[in-house]
Amino acid sequence: xxxxxxxxxxxxxxxxxxxxxxxxxxxxxxxxxxxxxxxxxxxxxxxxxxxxxxxxxxxxxxxxxxxxxxxxxxx
Amino acid sequence: xxxxxxxxxxxxxxxxxxxxxxxxxxxxxxxxxxxxxxxxxxxxxxxxxxxxxxxxxxxxxxxxxxxxxxxxxxxxxxxxxxxxxxxxxxxxxxxxxxxxxxxxxxxxxxxxxxxxxxxxxxxxxxxxxxxxxxxxxxxxxxxxxxxxxxxxxxxxxxxxxxxxxxxxxxxxxxxxxxxxxxxxxxxxxxxxxxxxxxxxxxxxxxxxxxxxxxxxxxxxxxxxxxxxxxxxxxxxxxxxxxxxxxxxxxxxxxxxxxxxxxxxxxxxxxxxxxxxxxxxxxxxxxxxxxxxxxxxxxxxxxxxxxxxxxxxx
Amino acid sequence: xxxxxxxxxxxxxxxxxxxxxxxxxxxxxxxxxxxxxxxxxxxxxxxxxxxxxxxxxxxxxxxxxxxxxxxxxxxxxxxxxxxxxxxxxxxxxxxxxxxxxxxxxxxxxxxxxxxxxxxxxxxxxxxxxxxxxxxxxxxxxxxxxxxxxxxxxxxxxxxxxxxxxxxxxxxxxxxxxxxxxxxxxxxxxxxxxxxxxxxxxxxxxxxxxxxxxxxxxxxxxxxxxxxxxxxxxxxxxxxxxxxxxxxxxxxxxxxxxxxxxxxxxxxxxxxxxxxxxxxxxxxxxxxxxxxxxxxxxxxxxxxxxxxxxxxxxxxxxxxxxxxxxxxxxxxxxxxxxxxxxxxxxxxxxxxxxxxxxxxxxxxxxxxxxxxxxxxxxxxxxxxxxxxxxxxxxxxxxxxxxxxxxxxxxxxxxxxxxxxxxxxxxxxxxxxxxxx
Numbered sequence: 142x143x144x145x146x147x148x149x150x151x152x153x154x155x156x157x158x159x160x161x162x163x164x165x166x167x168x169x170x171x172x173x174x175x176x177x178x179x180x181x182x183x184x185x186x187x188x189x190x191x192x193x194x195x196x197x198x199x200x201x202x203x204x205x206x207x208x209x210x211x212x213x214x215x216x
Numbered sequence: 217x218x219x220x221x222x223x224x225x226x227x228x229x230x231x232x233x234x235x236x237x238x239x240x241x242x243x244x245x246x247x248x249x250x251x252x253x254x255x256x257x258x259x260x261x262x263x264x265x266x267x268x269x270x271x272x273x274x275x276x277x278x279x280x281x282x283x284x285x286x287x288x289x290x291x292x293x294x295x296x297x298x299x300x301x302x303x304x305x306x307x308x309x310x311x312x313x314x315x316x317x318x319x320x321x322x323x324x325x326x327x328x329x330x331x332x333x334x335x336x337x338x339x340x341x342x343x344x345x346x347x348x349x350x351x352x353x354x355x356x357x358x359x360x361x362x363x364x365x366x367x368x369x370x371x372x373x374x375x376x377x378x379x380x381x382x383x384x385x386x387x388x389x390x391x392x393x394x395x396x397x398x399x400x401x402x403x404x405x406x407x408x409x410x411x412x413x414x415x416x417x418x419x420x421x422x423x424x425x426x427x428x429x430x431x432x433x434x435x436x437x438x439x440x441x442x443x444x445x446x447x448x449x450x451x452x453x454x455x456x457x458x459x460x461x462x463x464x465x466x467x468x469x470x471x472x473x474x475x476x477x478x479x480x481x482x483x484x485x486x487x488x489x490x491x492x493x494x495x496x497x498x499x500x501x502x503x504x505x506x507x508x509x510x511x512x513x514x515x516x517x518x519x520x521x522x523x524x525x526x527x528x529x
Numbered sequence: 530x531x532x533x534x535x536x537x538x539x540x541x542x543x544x545x546x547x548x549x550x551x552x553x554x555x556x557x558x559x560x561x562x563x564x565x566x567x568x569x570x571x572x573x574x575x576x577x578x579x580x581x582x583x584x585x586x587x588x589x590x591x592x593x594x595x596x597x598x599x600x601x602x603x604x605x606x607x608x609x610x611x612x613x614x615x616x617x618x619x620x621x622x623x624x625x626x627x628x629x630x631x632x633x634x635x636x637x638x639x640x641x642x643x644x645x646x647x648x649x650x651x652x653x654x655x656x657x658x659x660x661x662x663x664x665x666x667x668x669x670x671x672x673x674x675x676x677x678x679x680x681x682x683x684x685x686x687x688x689x690x691x692x693x694x695x696x697x698x699x700x701x702x703x704x705x706x707x708x709x710x711x712x713x714x715x716x717x718x719x720x721x722x723x724x725x726x727x728x729x730x731x732x733x734x735x736x737x738x739x740x741x742x743x744x745x746x747x748x749x750x751x752x753x754x755x756x757x758x759x760x761x762x763x764x765x766x767x768x769x770x771x772x773x774x775x776x777x778x779x780x781x782x783x784x785x786x787x788x789x790x791x792x793x794x795x796x797x798x799x800x801x802x803x804x805x806x807x808x809x810x811x812x813x814x815x816x817x818x819x820x821x822x823x824x825x826x827x828x829x830x831x832x833x834x835x836x837x838x839x840x841x842x843x844x845x846x847x848x849x850x851x852x853x854x855x856x857x858x859x860x861x862x863x864x865x866x867x868x869x870x871x872x873x874x875x876x877x878x879x880x881x882x883x884x885x886x887x888x889x890x891x892x893x894x895x896x897x898x899x900x901x902x903x904x905x906x907x908x909x910x911x912x913x914x915x916x917x918x919x920x921x922x923x924x925x926x927x928x929x930x931x932x933x934x935x936x937x938x939x940x941x942x943x944x945x946x947x948x949x950x951x952x953x954x955x956x957x958x959x960x961x962x963x964x
Binding site for chain 1: 569570571573575586588590604625696697699700728745747751752753754755756757759761762763764765767816818819820823825827831836838839840841842843844846848850856864872874877899900905923925929931953955957959961
């Protein structure tokens, strides 16, 4: 997959997702499960940041989930 | 769950108290009453003492449920509702409750009305229900209105076909009664929570405040649950918004205005109020909901701490 | 209320309650929104096998909630790094000598040993600060800054985010931007790209400090699928420009027939590299894009999290990451969470495990294993438990391994993949405490 394809694919995914999103979901009073601590998308932000730092130092990819707090001169 | 003890068996639903220790070193007793899960937290080390206290609160809750539930036959409410226009003499406790309801009726300009139960006959809030026709609502409205009742304590006369329902204040009243019972017999800090309406006997020694979480309705934004530190007093939450009727894309909430027979427009999704007693908190909640769009304005004028959540589109 | 004005209503209500309950309320209500500090602390140990990198770090994240959903977060990280890291040269049957990055000394590698540079004893300090608040009823806005410092590297960055809810708060769209400027001041100076490693004391091919700028943009969509399921999809774009080379890494110049590193003429009484090594050089620009999807699903007390990320950049690197966690409740107050992560990447266009002599020196070349083709696997488990006062502790232990996948046509002469790619095995251990 080259870059142009990725850009197009992303735009399509997001557009389709947003269009399909209207009407999808639950009513406010059914959000009890989603409000749980362990249902947060990043339940442990410190751990996520530590892992991101490790993998940023050892691999060529980084981020995706959001972005980290900073770079480093990691070896 | 460490211990489960049978307290009594009242047929329909087994009445029992389940006691388990909390991570704070206290005890939590759970039982079911008045259609809600109930819990009593006791800050004490002895399990048996905690159990006795929870049992006391549960017994009081079941007593009030048996006496005032409209689902159980043979109690004072059933007698009043089947009196067919005849006068009914009520006991001292019921007299106080009816007096409170009467005061609230005039205080709220008729919005708070314990005779509004008849509206249930035309408004059913299951999903898929239809909005009733105007003349059906008008017809049942003739059977609604505390002003049609004659209240000369201790005698109550309501016209045939009308009925009273104390469900609107029953739970909060039970919380306050349970707290009073516990305070009479024990120095321990207790929190009585009947389905989200709660009050405390005193401030806990260890943590200096009871921590109550109001489930955040901020969708998927990952914002933490609102935490309230309660040292004294009560919290009540209204807004069981499970129930509504959808018609032509318009959602009709389930808070009915007894003066018109129709749902209140613009009622918030949920209201939580802190007040000295649970009855006060619950009343302010209900009155705020009945104000619809003006809920926040009403609470700013008449209540102390409050939290209003509205559904967003 | 049209009937009563002012607090007449609350006074009347209080009196009515008194009459109903038969007593006045024992105490006036005391209720406050708790706006304490929340702390999230962690101690991490990362250790690679074979005397390679070891890292210990202390992390603290402090969060303060203010009324109306506004919050401030402050983070501090202190990181101590020791151990040796591959310098990019290949393993050969003879002993090798390298000049240290400082240019002041040299170090030897035994025959058959993986060339590792143990210069890196370093402590890094990093700070982050962020502010988040609602903007109207449906929007959230945030800003933040970050800074870090170690002896040869400093970073300063700014970030901002915006999010908006739709669809009865079932859908959230977000956009985030981060810009950073980093400065590198390598020990001994920045070596000229693709120039030879010189003798001890010879800093003629070095220059001063360098810098790079990075811009990151992320667009995200979060969607509630059902009462138990949440999905997030992110698209990110990142552009780095400036000095992107690793100043401490070299490539071995090898004999095109045998694949063995060419020896270097060594002057007696002069200490210097034993073989021919060239400092690596990377392009001055890198543009990355990635597409990320995550699903979080609750089923009967257990929570399953699966995510996938595809990344591609203009250095020709493509990567896939599949990450899964399963949180399993144990009793009422603790949980077990196994974790499995699979990662695969393809090599950069200018990646070359070694440089055969005789061909023109390419514009860009690097043998850094982190730009090579490899697969990596992380497997571990975490155990967490809740304590009194809503405090929570957890421990986790994980194994991380990388296995090189060097394309056969990149091997020169008699080289084997094991010679030219330093596989990695590491352990990750963490203890955290939230209060």
